[in-house]
Amino acid sequence: MKPIVRPGGRSARVQQAVHTAVRELQDELGRPELTIPLVAARAGVTPSTIYRRWGDLQELLSDVAVEHLRPDTPPEDHGHLLNDLRSWAAQFLEEMASPIGRAYIRDALLGGPDGDNAGQCSAYAADQISTMLARAAERGEETPDVETVIDRVVAPMMYRILFRPDGLTEEYALRLAQEAVEGFGTTR
Incomplete structure (x- = not known):
């Protein structure tokens, strides 16, 4: 398998925090209740960080989905x-x-x-x-x-x-x- 290229440093930490926040909030509140400001608050970033990187909630949810669907092992x-x-x-x-x-x-x-x-x-x-x-x-x-x-x-x-x-x-x-x-x- 080809290695997955991932961002490093602060970018990787932000991505991890935001993805974790999305998964936790989905489990706690359900998907219909998710908002960018709610995810940002949980992740410890500003909403503008999420908008700048992902554009909108659907693109963020898509990014989280792709990460989840990535196999961990061969x-x-x-x-x-x-x-x-x-x-x-x-x-x-x-x-x-x-x-x-x-x-x-x-x-x-x-x-x-x-x-x-x-x-x-x-x-x-x-x-x-x-x-x-x-x-x-x-x-x-x-x-x-x-x-x-x-x-x-x-x-x-x-x-x-x-x-x-x-x-x-x-x-x-x-x-x-x-x-x-x-x-x-x-x-x-």
């Missing part, structure tokens, strides 16, 4: 691509289909008119998939490319999460993983 190595992908897909679906996951997805999609935040979330998934595919290739397994896995696993899950949430089971995730690797010699 995907587990189960010794075979299909096993790796099954495990990852089941975990991905569980996290993203949860009420908090859906809220973060919506926030990521709504923030920033240029789509950078949604693109960053897509890059996280692509990096995780790339890690699994690289390990499989090192073991001599035939593998699909990243875009094939995105199209066959991530895209259908995200569509279902956002628009047709019925049937989002672990079995669904496992089936998508199986279908993603069929024809690449990795279906045992």
Whole structure:
């Protein structure tokens, strides 16, 4: 996985304080009650700091969502691509289909008119998939490319999460993983 470039020094402290304030206030008051002045007071910064850096509340919520959706660790190595992908897909679906996951997805999609935040979330998934595919290739397994896995696993899950949430089971995730690797010699 590529390292995430993060701001350093005061900028990093401000970002951390503001993100923490958003998460705490959402837990305490609920999302509808959030305001920039309330977040600023909790974070110990001025509202103008938040407006200058994030522009508005939606962009701030989107930034918090993207940070939350960033994986903390590489995907587990189960010794075979299909096993790796099954495990990852089941975990991905569980996290993203949860009420908090859906809220973060919506926030990521709504923030920033240029789509950078949604693109960053897509890059996280692509990096995780790339890690699994690289390990499989090192073991001599035939593998699909990243875009094939995105199209066959991530895209259908995200569509279902956002628009047709019925049937989002672990079995669904496992089936998508199986279908993603069929024809690449990795279906045992």
